[in-house]
């Protein structure tokens with residue numbers, strides 16, 4: 001349903017995303033994980049055709065048979081909000097403070113010509129109820145500042161799914177929420193995917209969150225794919241040193257008292273990246289080859305783009 | 314919000330003064346103690362009394378009645394001149410913000426800088442020498458100087474709003490271009506525009522008084538506070554109150570609109586707004 005092929009994003013010639021390919025089936029959830037600055041958000045925005053002004057995307061984003069990168073803004077509007085919904089990290093700021101939440105949900109339905117305003121407001125109430133907001137008929141006329149962070153994220157989800165899109169892109173939808181609320185939102189997103197059949201591209205910097213929601217995972221670093229495969233396999237026996245590093249930085253699976261080991265160093269700026277593997281500077285196994293040549297994919301239990309992958313078990 | 318507003322001293326004082334000026338102007342449409350145009354030479358230069366509350370001028374006209382009608386004149390100039398500035402200025406500001414960095418944006422902003430580079434009063438005098446004196450032309454001249462003020466404020470505020478997440482969310486929901494401006498940006502910058510408008514309103518009243526004082530604004534027999542000041546000059550030694558009353562009227566209303574603007578600025582500032 002969604003096939004991204006050789007996606008390259010550049011900012012004044014500096015690569016932000018290099019040759020990224022992945023695909024998503026109808027009703028499937030794919031997790032995209034990587035540290036902050038890896039290019040997750042830009043990948044999502046490229047699919048929506050909403051990259052910041054000076055960034056350019058090349059390659060293909062095939063969605064339901066159409067290459068979205070070929071479409072102009074007007075044509076993209078038939079996809080944005082209608083066939084592809086998107087939710088963002090900051091539920092505090094992603095809603096317009098001056099409009100009632102019901103109005104903002106109804107707006108999308110009216111905009112795409114699915115309903116008139118009255119019917120759309122009624123549908124907004126139903127959607128609020130659907131995403132688990134109590135007392136929806138009253139809440140529909142609340143302003144965003146009257147809601148908690150979790151409730152606002154539910155409103156965002158209601159907005160994004162109002163036109164029943166076949167793809168939902170969720171960019172760090174739970175990262176700004178506290179743990180219990182985070183867990184509720186993840187359950188809601190899973191329910192919605194299973195019941196409404198929306199495919200979900202779920203972006204997070206947190207492998208633990210991805211593990212709860214996506215059967216398949218793509219690990220992204222420095223704008224390039226590091227490893228992809230079944231989430232369970234990836235967690236149990238990661239083959240790319242970067243995936244291993246991400247796992248070691250998780251509180252999961254460590255016995256009490258052992259220290260978490262974050263990956264040493266930090267994400268280099270896009271313009272300082274060598275032509276080879278973006279991770280080689282921080283990689284315990286990196287050598288000269290890694291610096292100079294992009295690693296080919298090696299296929300085993302998972303697919304890893306690495307010259308020196310761990311052997312799959 | 315209303316409770317907070319009522320506890321804000323400069324907002325309350327400003328609002329009361331503003332309402333008083335507006336009320337006086339409206340009342341003058343139906344009632345004044347005397348017809349402000351009728352001259353009674355016999356009664357010239359009378360001091361304040363029970364008959365003429367604020368006295369009479371050199372033609373025997375009732376000063377209080379003239380001040381009332383003058384308020385109406387000042388309000389009319391303020392409303393139309395600021396109205397011109399808001400509509401054209403905000404439109405230009407939105408167009409500039411929408412195409413940030415484009416040639417059009419550059420052109421609009423340079424044109425604003427250009428207008429700012431001239432001293433407003435001198436240029437207004439220049440415009441009025443071209444168009445001829447009169448209140449309508451004075452309004453146009455003052456209005457023109459309001460345009461770049463609102464264009465800049467609107468552009469700056471719009472760019473700030475555009476950087477916020479809900480604009481990206483609106484795009485992701487399928488909105489584009491000007492519908493984003495109308496639905497998502499304008500309502501969020503309306504507060505700032507209103508604050509600016511009340512400040513500009515005070516300036517417009519002052520400008521009209523100045524131009525009329527110079528004799529190129531409101532023309533007789535229409536009463537204007539600025540004209541009254543001018544007329545009073547000749548009799549400053551005999552009847553100083555003749556200059557003091559219109560002077561006070563100008564100062565009072567300018568103060569009122571400025572206080573109102575300050576109060577609104579505080580009340581509408583998102584940083585001080587309660588969640």
Ligand SMILES: Nc1ncnc2c1ncn2[C@@H]1O[C@H](COP(=O)(O)OP(=O)(O)O)[C@@H](O)[C@H]1O
Nearest residue numbers: 011016035036037038039040041042043052270
């Ligand atoms: N508006 C922008 N203008 C220029 N560069 C940007 C912008 N937003 C992000 N970037 C750069 O693009 C790269 C990828 O960022 P992003 O996709 O936001 O990462 P992630 O979502 O994985 O944290 C980073 O190097 C970042 O510095």
Ligand SMILES: [Mg+2]
Nearest residue numbers: 040041171172
């Ligand atoms: Mg991001």
